[in-house]
Amino acid sequence: MIKGNEWQQEQQRLDLVTDKLRSAISEIEPEVVGLRDQVTDFRKRFWEEVSINTSTHEDFEEAFYSIRQQETLLSERERSHGQRMQRLKSMKRLLPSPYFGRIDFQEEGFSFSEPIYIGVSSFVDVDGLSFLVYDWRTPIASMYYDYSPGASAYDTPGGRVAGEMTLKRQYHIGDGKLKRVFDTSVTIGDELLQEVLAQGADSQMKSIVATIQKEQNAIIRNDKTRMLIVQGAAGSGKTSAALQRAAYLLYKHRDKLKADQIVLFSPNPMFNSYVSTVLPELGEENMQQTTIQEYLVYWLGSTLELESPFEQIEYMLTSLSSQAYEARRSGVQYKASEAFLHALQQYAIWLGKEGMLFRSIRFQERELITAERIQLQFYSYDPTIRLANRVLLLQEWILQQLTLLERKEQRAHWVQDELDYLDNEQYAEAYRELLKKYKQEEEVVLHMNEQLLDDYGQFLGKGEDEEQDIDFAMQEIEGLLRKMIVSGHYKPLRNDVKRFKFIDIIGLYDQLFSDEAAYRGMTNETVIPEQWTEICRQTKEKLSRGELFYEDAAPFLCLKEFVEGTRRNTNVRHVFVDEGQDYSPFQFYFLKQLFPRANMTVLGDFSQAIFPQATNLSELNSPLIRLYGQEETNLIRLVRSYRSTSEIVAFTKALLPGVEIVPFERSEEKPRLIKVSNPAERVERMLAHLAELKAEGFASIGVITKTAAESREAYEALMSAGSEAMRLITKETLTFEKGTMIIPAYLAKGVEFDAVLIYDASAHVYDRESERKLFYTACTRAMHRLLLYTTGEWTPFIQSLDANLYEAEG
Numbered sequence: 001m002i003k004g005n006e007w008q009q010e011q012q013r014l015d016l017v018t019d020k021l022r023s024a025i026s027e028i029e030p031e032v033v034g035l036r037d038q039v040t041d042f043r044k045r046f047w048e049e050v051s052i053n054t055s056t057h058e059d060f061e062e063a064f065y066s067i068r069q070q071e072t073l074l075s076e077r078e079r080s081h082g083q084r085m086q087r088l089k090s091m092k093r094l095l096p097s098p099y100f101g102r103i104d105f106q107e108e109g110f111s112f113s114e115p116i117y118i119g120v121s122s123f124v125d126v127d128g129l130s131f132l133v134y135d136w137r138t139p140i141a142s143m144y145y146d147y148s149p150g151a152s153a154y155d156t157p158g159g160r161v162a163g164e165m166t167l168k169r170q171y172h173i174g175d176g177k178l179k180r181v182f183d184t185s186v187t188i189g190d191e192l193l194q195e196v197l198a199q200g201a202d203s204q205m206k207s208i209v210a211t212i213q214k215e216q217n218a219i220i221r222n223d224k225t226r227m228l229i230v231q232g233a234a235g236s237g238k239t240s241a242a243l244q245r246a247a248y249l250l251y252k253h254r255d256k257l258k259a260d261q262i263v264l265f266s267p268n269p270m271f272n273s274y275v276s277t278v279l280p281e282l283g284e285e286n287m288q289q290t291t292i293q294e295y296l297v298y299w300l301g302s303t304l305e306l307e308s309p310f311e312q313i314e315y316m317l318t319s320l321s322s323q324a325y326e327a328r329r330s331g332v333q334y335k336a337s338e339a340f341l342h343a344l345q346q347y348a349i350w351l352g353k354e355g356m357l358f359r360s361i362r363f364q365e366r367e368l369i370t371a372e373r374i375q376l377q378f379y380s381y382d383p384t385i386r387l388a389n390r391v392l393l394l395q396e397w398i399l400q401q402l403t404l405l406e407r408k409e410q411r412a413h414w415v416q417d418e419l420d421y422l423d424n425e426q427y428a429e430a431y432r433e434l435l436k437k438y439k440q441e442e443e444v445v446l447h448m449n450e451q452l453l454d455d456y457g458q459f460l461g462k463g464e465d466e467e468q469d470i471d472f473a474m475q476e477i478e479g480l481l482r483k484m485i486v487s488g489h490y491k492p493l494r495n496d497v498k499r500f501k502f503i504d505i506i507g508l509y510d511q512l513f514s515d516e517a518a519y520r521g522m523t524n525e526t527v528i529p530e531q532w533t534e535i536c537r538q539t540k541e542k543l544s545r546g547e548l549f550y551e552d553a554a555p556f557l558c559l560k561e562f563v564e565g566t567r568r569n570t571n572v573r574h575v576f577v578d579e580g581q582d583y584s585p586f587q588f589y590f591l592k593q594l595f596p597r598a599n600m601t602v603l604g605d606f607s608q609a610i611f612p613q614a615t616n617l618s619e620l621n622s623p624l625i626r627l628y629g630q631e632e633t634n635l636i637r638l639v640r641s642y643r644s645t646s647e648i649v650a651f652t653k654a655l656l657p658g659v660e661i662v663p664f665e666r667s668e669e670k671p672r673l674i675k676v677s678n679p680a681e682r683v684e685r686m687l688a689h690l691a692e693l694k695a696e697g698f699a700s701i702g703v704i705t706k707t708a709a710e711s712r713e714a715y716e717a718l719m720s721a722g723s724e725a726m727r728l729i730t731k732e733t734l735t736f737e738k739g740t741m742i743i744p745a746y747l748a749k750g751v752e753f754d755a756v757l758i759y760d761a762s763a764h765v766y767d768r769e770s771e772r773k774l775f776y777t778a779c780t781r782a783m784h785r786l787l788l789y790t791t792g793e794w795t796p797f798i799q800s801l802d803a804n805l806y807e808a809e810g
């Protein structure tokens with residue numbers, strides 16, 4: 001802590017900045033209100049100021065320019081209103097705590113050092129030059145995160161600036177008052193960080209701007225590589241750093257990057273609500289947040305019903321071991337692999353030569369163009385043309401065929417029938433439609449006049465010439481009506497062709513899962529999973545029900561892309577993938593194709609890989625590194641965990657031998673193992689523990705189960721034993737709230753609780769080695785307290801632990 005004199009000076013400086021903020025706010029506030037009123041008024045009176053006269057060319061031009069002028073004036077005012085509004089908001093955000101850090105920096109060649117105060121946004125004095133507060137994202141502020149006092153430097157667009165940092169100070173300011181001030185000498189944040197980490201969990205993730213650590217800063221400011229991979233231990237701040245990174249990018253590229261050009265892929269919809277306040281807290285708009293499931297469903301359209309990743313994991317966790325189970329598991333892994341991607345690529349080449357499957361174009365129970373004819377046409381194209389381009393040629397050909405067929409169809413009986421059934425009203429309506437459509441065409445206008453429509457039905461009694469004219473006109477109307485009827489019926493056919501419905505894409509995917517020899521022939525694959533026959537049976541059976549396994553979604557869409565050409569989103573510039581270890585190489589490939597202009601940031605932890613299709617993000621041979629190539633990829637590792645106490649980290653680290661995780665020194669209670677004799681006793685003990693934890697001040701508590709069924713069971717047991725309100729979280733839950741919640745481990749990914757209660761850590765619940773990481777993930781959600789229960793034998797993961805790591809209660 002600093003001394004009295006310095007404290008006073010700091011408080012005076014704070015008062016000065018606060019006063020300046022207040023006066024700037026009171027100056028700008030009326031301006032903002034005034035501009036807002038002007039804009040509203042302007043919009044209301046927009047057309048009053050414009051003279052519209054289109055009688056002559058000159059009048060028309062004048063009207064055009066007067067609209068343009070009005071528009072320019074309006075957008076100018078909107079822009080200055082927007083800019084001032086932004087400034088006002090950022091000053092109001094600064095007011096309660098204008099800055100959190102200070103560095104004094106003496107640049108090389110200068111004889112004095114300048115204090116740099118750092119806050120969530122910049123604040124410049126009335127002279128327009130002196131920065132009273134620097135935004136944390138400015139180049140100079142990076143030294144605050146990267147250096148201790150001593151030699152330091154920062155990068156600017158003009159080059160590197162070196163010098164000496166003579167002081168580094170942290171502030172805890174609340175309501176405009178200095179609460180605490182720390183001078184740091186080694187690494188930043190230790191004291192302030194201690195204080196921040198000692199606090200309880202929140203219903204929303206918090207911004208970590210005041211205590212960003214050096215290795216996290218490297219993630220936030222890395223703006224060079226196409227692919228940034230962050231392999232970070234549980235609680236090491238991957239998600240936090242990702243959100244700060246988005247804020248940094250929005251600031252650095254504020255002229256060209258908009259929030260909707262950044263997409264964050266989250267593990268589940270509830271997680272979106274958990275992280276949604278960080279960017280607004282930093283004064284930025286939220287980026288797009290979604291889940292990969294949402295994307296896959298969107299791209300699949302209504303073709304097939306997709307299993308959700310949570311249904312897949314529930315199957316993995318709840319089914320008994322059997323041949324079918326093992327085959328599914330191995331199928332999931334194979335379908336996620338690069339080998340399968342390669343097989344698909346080879347399959348597409350094979351399809352270029354043979355085996356394409358088409359669907360006949362059918363109309364009214366008739367085959368207009370048979371699948372065989374389409375296939376013949378397809379294979380008549382030059383085989384050197386890419387598959388997807390040949391499909392485009394084919395599409396064009398089918399549309400042409402439809403035009404010819406449509407012409408012939410106009411003479412069909414059914415058209416005459418429909419024509420006969422048109423009543424006068426419909427006839428007249430159709431006629432009007434025709435008039436509208438053809439009113440530009442002189443020829444038609446010549447023969448059709450509105451009089452004819454009005455006189456329809458009173459034709460008798462006219463002269464011969466007139467009658468001839470009328471006959472001719474009637475024939476023409478009839479011809480046009482026939483055309484209209486047929487083209488109305490053909491429209492859906494044409495739309496289907498435009499949407500490539502003439503390709504039997506489900507059949508093509510299904511065909512891949514043929515016997516081993518055929519599969520080899522189509523794909524050149526040599527290494528095929530042992531349970532291939534069973535994998536094929538399961539996949540085909542699912543497809544025959546119009547459904548798709550989760551693991552099949554990305555491969556299916558890739559095949560669709562090879563055949564139909566790529567769909568792309570070129571607007572998005574940054575894709576963030578959180579919990580990246582749970583994505584398959586296939587899904588990454590899909591995202592890369594989908595967002596060709598985006599840089600990718602993948603954050604994950606292979607120790608928390610709970611899905612069988614997991615990808616190891618950081619091993620040398622990782623498919624993720626190969627995605628953009630070594631040169632375009634940067635890998636950063638985080639090992640320090642900021643979430644859990646040292647005792648909890650020591651316990652969880654021992655659960656997963658070899659895991660790289662270092663606790664941030666914060667000591668509290670050891671995890672507690674509570675053995676009870678039956679479920680009723682467990683409920684009774686849990687209720688007592690919940691009450692104790694709440695009395696200690698822990699407001700966010702997670703009762704974590706293995707499956708959804710176990711969550712429901714726990715919820716019912718606790719509620720019927722008289723528990724206070726708690727929330728049962730399911731895959732449909734959209735919001736994360738404070739309080740006590742019961743949640744399956746796979747949905748608790750990415751979130752954290754003050755206290756975690758593992759509902760059943762018995763041997764019969766966590767018995768497969770493949771569930772170790774799930775169990776580890778559940779335990780690592782705890783910040784301050786971890787309690788585990790069993791009604792019998794402990795899971796082998798716990799049995800093998802050193803007894804010093806926990807407190808056992810009988």
Ligand SMILES: Nc1ncnc2c1ncn2[C@@H]1O[C@H](COP(=O)(O)OP(=O)(O)OP(=O)(O)O)[C@@H](O)[C@H]1O
Binds near residue numbers: 196213216236238241
């Ligand atoms: N530099 C920091 N300053 C203060 N708090 C931090 C910092 N880094 C991380 N934290 C805190 O540590 C906790 C864990 O962070 P976060 O959820 O971002 O980690 P994660 O690596 O994404 O975790 P997991 O993979 O286990 O979900 C959060 O409470 C976060 O606020």
